[in-house]
Amino acid sequence: MVKTAMAQPVSPLAPAQFPAMPPVSGVALCVFNTGLRYQGRPDLLVARLAPGTTAAGVFTRSLTRSAPVDWCRQALADGQGLGRVLVVNAGNANAFTGRKGVETVERTAAAAARAFDCRAAEVFIASTGTIGVTLDDSKITALLEGPAPAQAGSASWHDAASAIMTTDTFAKGATRSATVDGVTVSVCGIAKGSGMIAPDMATMLAYVFTDAAVSPAVLQAWLREGVDRSFNAITVDSDTSTSDTLMLFATGAAGHAPVVADDDPRAAALRAALFEVLLDLAHQVVRDGEGATRFVSVRVTGARSDQAARRIALAIANSPLVKTAIAGADANWGRIVMAVGKSGEEADRDRLQVRVGGVLIAAEGEPVADYDETPVAQHMQGREIDIEVDLGLAEGRSQVWTCDLTHRYIDINADYRT
Amino acid sequence: MVKTAMAQPVSPLAPAQFPAMPPVSGVALCVFNTGLRYQGRPDLLVARLAPGTTAAGVFTRSLTRSAPVDWCRQALADGQGLGRVLVVNAGNANAFTGRKGVETVERTAAAAARAFDCRAAEVFIASTGTIGVTLDDSKITALLEGPAPAQAGSASWHDAASAIMTTDTFAKGATRSATVDGVTVSVCGIAKGSGMIAPDMATMLAYVFTDAAVSPAVLQAWLREGVDRSFNAITVDSDTSTSDTLMLFATGAAGHAPVVADDDPRAAALRAALFEVLLDLAHQVVRDGEGATRFVSVRVTGARSDQAARRIALAIANSPLVKTAIAGADANWGRIVMAVGKSGEEADRDRLQVRVGGVLIAAEGEPVADYDETPVAQHMQGREIDIEVDLGLAEGRSQVWTCDLTHRYIDINADYRT
Incomplete structure (x- = not known):
């Protein structure tokens, strides 16, 4: 020991x-x-x-x-x-x-x-x-x-x-x-x-x-x-x-x-x-999150309440699929949409707006016309990742912070005691 | 694509x-x-x-x-x-x-x-x-x-x-x-x-x-x-x-x-x-869980209701720390206790019983006297892991199944699209 x-x-x-x-x-x-x-x-x-x-x-x-x-x-x-x-x-x-x-x-x-x-x-x-x-x-x-x-x-x-x-x-x-x-x-x-x-x-x-x-x-x-x-x-x-x-x-x-x-x-x-x-x-x-390589801010606006916004932000921040995509520098915004959907909070697929690195990616239920992934891909290569979701429903807002989920998290936790 | x-x-x-x-x-x-x-x-x-x-x-x-x-x-x-x-x-x-x-x-x-x-x-x-x-x-x-x-x-x-x-x-x-x-x-x-x-x-x-x-x-x-x-x-x-x-x-x-x-x-x-x-x-x-190397059964008994038992079982089954410990074949039952505690369901630390591979590890709020980790460590090396938690409160019960969280989960999900 x-x-x-x-x-x-x-x-x-x-x-x-x-x-x-x-x-x-x-x-x-x-x-x-x-x-x-x-x-x-x-x-x-x-x-x-x-x-x-x-x-x-x-x-x-x-x-x-x-x-x-x-x-x-x-x-x-x-x-x-x-x-x-x-x-x-x-x-x-x-x-x-x-x-x-x-x-x-x-x-x-x-x-x-x-x-x-x-x-x-x-x-x-x-x-x-x-x-x-x-x-x-x-x-x-x-x-x-x-x-x-x-x-x-x-x-x-x-x-x-x-x-x-x-x-x-x-x-x-x-x-x-x-x-x-x-x-x-x-x-x-x-x-x-x-x-x-x-x-x-x-x-x-x-x-x-x-x-x-x-x-x-x-x-x-x-x-x-x-x-x-x-x-x-x-x-x-x-x-x-x-x-x-x-x-x-x-x-x-x-x-x-x-x-x-x-x-x-x-x-x-x-x-x-x-x-x-x-x-x-x-x-x-x-x-210092175990194995972290990227610091992630998740900001949710336009929710029914601040509490609803918090729950949605945490659903995104805790999603293993979102966190592994960030680890892979993959601008996989579909997983952000997925996480919003599973939060249990009111959301309207066709009112959602998703931004990564400040770039509007999706709105009105689909990717924006002529979406250019280049600046987003560049943002994903950095150390600080900004995710913004606007629900378009009301004024509730929240911001939470997390990190990506990487191999080192598993290295550290698969043999902590031994 | x-x-x-x-x-x-x-x-x-x-x-x-x-x-x-x-x-x-x-x-x-x-x-x-x-x-x-x-x-x-x-x-x-x-x-x-x-x-x-x-x-x-x-x-x-x-x-x-x-x-x-x-x-x-x-x-x-x-x-x-x-x-x-x-x-x-x-x-x-x-x-x-x-x-x-x-x-x-x-x-x-x-x-x-x-x-x-x-x-x-x-x-x-x-x-x-x-x-x-x-x-x-x-x-x-x-x-x-x-x-x-x-x-x-x-x-x-x-x-x-x-x-x-x-x-x-x-x-x-x-x-x-x-x-x-x-x-x-x-x-x-x-x-x-x-x-x-x-x-x-x-x-x-x-x-x-x-x-x-x-x-x-x-x-x-x-x-x-x-x-x-x-x-x-x-x-x-x-x-x-x-x-x-x-x-x-x-x-x-x-x-x-x-x-x-x-x-x-x-x-x-x-x-x-x-x-x-x-x-x-x-x-x-x-x-076929992404990257899975172990199949895990989590059985919870003695909860206030079947629904409470289900929530506790899922808190254990979804805990990244429990899942990485299993990936590392680590009989880290403390993380099981942690997951019970965070489930939000009624639990009494001092009535909990935790079994892994059928072996009673912890009861009355502490490891059992003369706990021998050998058979549990052997069980953890296998492909099928059995976790049992008895809350000692009532008759609610539930069983859920999951897998471990390994490096391959991250390999697969960090570059799914690219």
């Missing part, structure tokens, strides 16, 4: 480099190698958060969710939305591990609470990796009760983003700044995830930190709104993880008067910055 | 040989090469049906369905469930071809009606292949009005099953016999389809013929019931075609008194034979 650091080639869709991310006052990171699964690379992230840090979270809706997810949901409620420690390990998901898995989480939280002098309900835990393998938490608790408190602050954002990777081929980070009451605040986020990515929740794990001061209720409201436009609008393979977790922490260390209403005009720029960080991270997850 | 006969290797899951299928009295087959897309192989099937032949059909629920599907639905209604001619071409789906596609079908039906001396509403048409390319029907009508009537009866079931293939790697046929009132009747069916296979409807095309005498209403009732247990219980890639068509014709040539009630005890064996033919054909479609 022990793996050495993976030698996956970096996704061709990866950003040129990890962004320059400033420290967030009140957040102190450190990373370790537990040896649980990976050797020669950090696989444990511990984040110490300043007293008074508020927390919000959105978690997988899977009914077979992991023990750490159950813990975090409960801790958010029990701890009144305050957070002091975050502990994330990569390589073992501690999912479907029964009573033993629950005890593992409880012992880990207790050890972190002792080490960082806080309540257990202020400790948030996540595990990502293989399902159904008992997690030996002694390798984590020994580090928490040993070197972790002294080393808090020794790791960079890049270290943190790297420590939570599993099949990821690049570390994912994003940052924006804003001002609140004239005070500059930072929003910094990290994410991991490249397979088992679908809405509700899309990513495996993402953590966003700010030094702004925001009440737990506002944080939670912003997070729900932001996730709908970002992580819930991406899909790699339509599969939903048992461990998906997105959390947002606000340390308040920037020192402005707290934001306590979600439409507080003082916080408009902060809210926008948060949404940008979420979208940036979500796009990076797609760009 | 013209292709030579395809050189795909035959699926490793193919039956050893095409079955010995008897002629069905009242059905006369012939095949031709239209040259529309394929050269060097028949790509047009014409079946002449005796006067009085009854017909029933089940069609794709796609909202972007093809012109031939629209035609067949209307013809079944207009023709009072009688059928005299079936015309099927392979290589061009005549789907999303607008007004021109509708006219193509109308001209084809008119030509067949003239050539075979029947009403246009007794002509059934199907087209399979690429979407969105105008079909030059003159190449079909010339054959219908030329050699077709004289050659009716010249082709075998194997010829017919071969003529309707596109990416199929083997011809699909099935036959059973039964007695009605002491008279032996035959049920013979052919099918094609290997991708874009998912419930509602599963196959691209399937045609079943019997010399029994059965009223249109009974035929339709049997077909609906039979399809639910067969073609609507298989999935290759979750995609639904714009052209899926399943039709059933009864010539009545066997000479017994007609069956006019769907629970007529005289017809119990006939009905059972029909269901067996449908299931046999549906399984063959899965066995």
Whole structure:
């Protein structure tokens, strides 16, 4: 079960480099190698958060969710939305591990609470990796009760983003700044995830930190709104993880008067910055979709409702036939029509308009007269593919993002465990 | 666009040989090469049906369905469930071809009606292949009005099953016999389809013929019931075609008194034979799933309802992560748990039981004590994989069939058109 650091080639869709991310006052990171699964690379992230840090979270809706997810949901409620420690390990998901898995989480939280002098309900835990393998938490608790408190602050954002990777081929980070009451605040986020990515929740794990001061209720409201436009609008393979977790922490260390209403005009720029960080991270997850070679935007307009548009966009984005055609740089728009037809949402074959790369291909139930595939074929050779479908029925609209389905997806997933 | 006969290797899951299928009295087959897309192989099937032949059909629920599907639905209604001619071409789906596609079908039906001396509403048409390319029907009508009537009866079931293939790697046929009132009747069916296979409807095309005498209403009732247990219980890639068509014709040539009630005890064996033919054909479609190397049965029991069990079974069968694990012979049961969790149906993590190859792997929310992966790993090396999930909630049950997701699926679909 022990793996050495993976030698996956970096996704061709990866950003040129990890962004320059400033420290967030009140957040102190450190990373370790537990040896649980990976050797020669950090696989444990511990984040110490300043007293008074508020927390919000959105978690997988899977009914077979992991023990750490159950813990975090409960801790958010029990701890009144305050957070002091975050502990994330990569390589073992501690999912479907029964009573033993629950005890593992409880012992880990207790050890972190002792080490960082806080309540257990202020400790948030996540595990990502293989399902159904008992997690030996002694390798984590020994580090928490040993070197972790002294080393808090020794790791960079890049270290943190790297420590939570599993099949990821690049570390994912994003940052924006804003001002609140004239005070500059930072929003910094990290994410991991490249397979088992679908809405509700899309990513495996993402953590966003700010030094702004925001009440737990506002944080939670912003997070729900932001996730709908970002992580819930991406899909790699339509599969939903048992461990998906997105959390947002606000340390308040920037020192402005707290934001306590979600439409507080003082916080408009902060809210926008948060949404940008979420979208940036979500796009990076797609760009690291297992085996991805093309980043695909699917925009649907003219549907009966935004929800109908979303379902149609996802039917296109999740269609194996659409995704393999994109992998083959084939402008096979017939499969887009097929996917619209199978979505179950209202559509009128003879009103549909299909565009690829901005070029109108089909309208009024057939290919447009004198359709020239040349510019579309050229577009399909690129790294960024734009698909647009107009239903011609009403005003509903949605945009989702996905990647193509290639041989490497199968390479990666046909022997993940072995 | 013209292709030579395809050189795909035959699926490793193919039956050893095409079955010995008897002629069905009242059905006369012939095949031709239209040259529309394929050269060097028949790509047009014409079946002449005796006067009085009854017909029933089940069609794709796609909202972007093809012109031939629209035609067949209307013809079944207009023709009072009688059928005299079936015309099927392979290589061009005549789907999303607008007004021109509708006219193509109308001209084809008119030509067949003239050539075979029947009403246009007794002509059934199907087209399979690429979407969105105008079909030059003159190449079909010339054959219908030329050699077709004289050659009716010249082709075998194997010829017919071969003529309707596109990416199929083997011809699909099935036959059973039964007695009605002491008279032996035959049920013979052919099918094609290997991708874009998912419930509602599963196959691209399937045609079943019997010399029994059965009223249109009974035929339709049997077909609906039979399809639910067969073609609507298989999935290759979750995609639904714009052209899926399943039709059933009864010539009545066997000479017994007609069956006019769907629970007529005289017809119990006939009905059972029909269901067996449908299931046999549906399984063959899965066995020819694009790139398939393993045939997978997913049985779900203990769900809140049969419908819930069906949804859970399909969530497992359609999961790319489950299907790639099977391709890699990896007994990764954690992904089965994940798929149950994402189905949206009621499940209790701690009551789930998961079996692979009959071996209990997980129960009470964790792997069973002393779980020995050896027999399961051995099972995963075989061609036939059995997955069983018991929800432990109630009595709902369902069984569906699928195949694994391999590199060849991507090979086939990344360059189908080019």
